[in-house]
Amino acid sequence: MLKPWMVIGGVTLIVALFAAFIKPRDIPWAARLERPKWLFFEPAIPLIWMVIFACGAGSAILVWQQEPGSFKTWLLMGIYLLVEIVTVAYIPATLQFRSLSIGTVLGGTGFILGSGLALFVWSITPNAALLLLPYVIWSPVGTYATRRMIDLNPNAA
Numbered sequence: 222m223l224k225p226w227m228v229i230g231g232v233t234l235i236v237a238l239f240a241a242f243i244k245p246r247d248i249p250w251a252a253r254l255e256r257p258k259w260l261f262f263e264p265a266i267p268l269i270w271m272v273i274f275a276c277g278a279g280s281a282i283l284v285w286q287q288e289p290g291s292f293k294t295w296l297l298m299g300i301y302l303l304v305e306i307v308t309v310a311y312i313p314a315t316l317q318f319r320s321l322s323i324g325t326v327l328g329g330t331g332f333i334l335g336s337g338l339a340l341f342v343w344s345i346t347p348n349a350a351l352l353l354l355p356y357v358i359w360s361p362v363g364t365y366a367t368r369r370m371i372d373l374n375p376n377a378a
Contacts, residue, residue: 226282226287229298234307237270242311247316254321255373260366270308277301280342280352287345297338297345302339307331308360321371322378328364330349335360 229342254262268365281301308331315324343350371378 222348229281229285230278233274233281236302236309237274240313243338250319251316252376254370254377257366257369257373260290266363269337269359273359274305275356276352277305280349283346283349284342297342299340300334304331304334304338304356307334308356311363314368319377321367321374323351324367325364325371328360328367332357332364334359 229345284297284301285294307327310326311327311331314327315321338355339350339357342353346353
């Protein structure tokens with residue numbers, strides 16, 4: 222029988238990998254964009270997101286363990302999934318539409334959803350909320366970087 226951590230971890234991995242299989246034609250467009258000088262850590266961003274997704278999955282597992290199978294827990298699992306989908310959609314949507322504005326909106330939306338989720342799950346299990354802190358801290362950094370890129374690349378807004 223599948224354990225809840227296997228299902229949550231598997232769904233997290235499948236959604237995260239989904240973006241890797243989308244091959245937008247506009248990768249060269251993104252490569253040509255100017256980036257803020259302070260974005261020297263860009264090569265580490267995939268690793269940072271792997272850690273954030275793992276923490277998010279851990280958070281979802283802790284929430285599930287509190288009230289397995291309840292309506293409230295299923296609703297929260299849906300919100301966890303929505304946060305991940307919005308986050309994973311950032312790259313394909315930005316590239317497909319050649320629009321940093323879309324990336325900024327998706328980043329901001331993810332931050333709002335992730336912050337709300339963290340606040341809500343705090344009352345269920347504070348440890349689950351703490352595991353969402355990396356997302357709540359990092360997503361505004363990515364959103365701000367994308368917004369700064371609009372200033373550096375006004376034609377890519």
